[in-house]
Amino acid sequence: MTNVLILGGTAWVSGLITRRWIDSGARVTCLARGTHPVPDGAELVRADRDDAEPYRDLHGEWDEIVDVSRHAHHARGAVEALGARTARWTYVSSASVYADEATPDTDESAETVAPAQDGDEYEYGAQKRASEEAVLALGERARIVRPGLIVGPGDPSDRFGYWAAAFDRAADGPVLIPRVEGRKAQVIDVEDLVSFLVDSESFAPVNAIGDVHELGHVLDAVRAATTHSGKVVTAEDEWLEAHGVEFWSGERSLPLWLPMDMGGFMTRSNAAYRAAGGTLTSLETTIARIVDDERTRGVHRARRAGLTRDEELALIDAL
Structure with missing residues (x-):
């Protein structure tokens, strides 16, 4: 049985990721504050990632860790605490990491914004880029997915x-x-994104976006x-x-x-997403x-x- 840890797993996108992994037959643990109910079939470990030791109650190893964090210090802390205990780490980033907002049809090779540093004022794209860098330190186990505007029920x-x-x-x-x-x-329809996150074997950064x-x-x-x-x-x-x-x-x-x-x-390119099996x-x-x-x-x-x-x-x- 695939053993999956979702850092979050109870809000909109992360909750649907949890549901999809459970439906695929995986054993799923969600680390979350418990603000939202955990999907049926998942185990909840309550923790606030702003606390000093949010991962102390997590034990064992995982085949997959999924993180959707918006804050770089959360991503860095998670990688430091848990990075050695998973076969693959999927980070759900954003197309907002790209610096060029004017040129149509750019792909994953486009220049990205400067990553946020500790103490920087919050800026979504810069925080996501810094989070990517933290995860990419895991080398071949790191997987980066960059959705565009996610839409769907809920x-x-x-x-x-x-x-x-x-x-x-x-x-x-x-x-x-x-x-x-x-x-x-x-x-990108949220169901297409969730399917890609669970089913795809792609590791290179991918723009998960629609036509x-x-x-x-x-x-x-x-x-x-x-x-x-x-x-x-x-x-x-x-x-x-x-x-x-x-x-x-x-x-x-x-x-x-x-x-x-x-x-x-x-108007970004989704060619890599399609080539990696992404559905629309x-x-x-x-x-x-x-x-x-x-x-x-x-x-x-x-x-x-x-x-x-x-x-x-x-x-x-x-x-």
Whole structure:
């Protein structure tokens, strides 16, 4: 039986990784604070990775350790404490480690950002890159996977799901969108990512990302899936910025909308992922699952990204 340790294993992505390993017949241990319930079939070892000795209650060896940490000091500490006790170490990094956000179709050889050093102010890409370096010190046992924007049911970031909610809640009313011409969207279905993490034997750094789509095509597909019948109202970048609408994510934002000079951010090459056996769910299937999920969770609920319906309508009225 394969013996797997998940550092985390109870939140969205790491919980699905745990579930997939259990379904494959593995024995899975999750080291986590216990904020979220552990998936059925996994053993929970409670620990906070900010504590002085978070790994003291872990005993034995593993065939695989999986870490999804966002903080370099967590990754460094885990490798130091557990690195000699596993046959393979998979680190779930991010495409945000790349320095070039302007050039389309870059691959895994592209320049990366400088890794964060101890004491640096938190910056996601730099923390992920420093974490990669800690894991790569394990040599041939190290495996680095760099997802792009992960989407699917249960996504706590709300970035992709916002559009399903926006079109669905509007019904026959208007929906505000940014100018889509010249903009792209590139996502990875969480189920494809999880399958790759569990099933793939690739060790070289791999961009786990989907195909590139026109942003307009993606929004049209989401609109069709919700059967939205109202107007689609387009606002120019300068107008949106002047009215306090943010790019990409967060409160009062339009998710998936990026500055025009970031044309490489969602157009990276996924050739290595495909060559390593990575699968890609059709965009339409992913969207259908997300629409169902948003309807279940509530299209009017408070969310981490996007506009409230009242904010959206006020902006449309102001155009």
